[in-house]
Amino acid sequence: MKRAVWFLLPLAAFLVLAAFLFRGLGLNPREVPSPLIGKPAPAFERPQLHDPAKTFSPKDLAGQVWLLNVWASWCVACREEHPVLVELARQKAVPIVGLNYKDASEDAKAWLKQFGDPYMLSVVDRDGRVGIDYGVYGVPETFLIDANGVIRHKQIGPLTPEAWEKTLRPKIEALRKG
């Protein structure tokens, strides 16, 4: 009996290790959890892309649930997610503000003309400082901000229809009810 335990122990240890490694296979190392979830969205005030004389600040949308989508015309993955954003805008599902990250405004405007503009407005973050405050490291990124201006969720990488249906939409609905 005691002998059996000693033989089973290595097997058990192996199974635990295998379980951890198997879990690791499914994790995406590119998705680093943000420490900003549950914290107030960092304040900023930046000129708007289509009207540089006007500025935008997150507090302008206080009282609403909205998305801050970080994008750039040089970002390939942004093209992938763009149709999803355009569709959300068409459905008027949620207000989306674009943060045009480290981009040339002319390129950005041409890009929106070509692919459609789903944004309520876009904000210009030419030097990427707003991006740093939001912990942006891989465009596109999308932040879900609640009525109190608290970040509730961060989508790293393209916003897929699946991510919208499974994560963002339920969260937005819950926030609107709460």
Place this chain on the structure above:
Amino acid sequence: MRTWRSLLVALFVALAPLALAQNAGKEAAPLAMDPGTAKRAVALANELRCLVCQNQTIAESNADLAQDLRRQINEQIAAGRSDREIIDYMVARYGDFVLYRPPFKAATAALWLGPFVLAAIALFVLARVVRSRRRLAEEAPLSDAERREAERLLGEKGKRK
């Protein structure tokens, strides 16, 4: 054919400095700061992970974000912030992942203590196995009959010689 190849080689050789120059432009801009401050900036950049390349520090990486973060470090040093404050600034935005040396806390306890716990278990098992073998040898000495048998066998071997 030959001439074509040498022409191509010549072209590459001619263009190489251009490519190098372009790369050089991506290095950290030369800093107008005293050596002590520059040393601090480099030391800090060596402690922080670049989130784009993940296995490089901010000091090593040429990713855009790493350059921006080096600029942040330089500016904050110039503004008189302490190393601690600058590290906290990065952690507040990018999380503990940005640190090459993760802090000791509940979530990282297994990471820091795991190897020592495993080593302790291994030593414990080793000690037990060694002790139980020794006991086996002490507890089961040869009986008189076995001893005679052993001597007989050894003696036969001796005779054959």
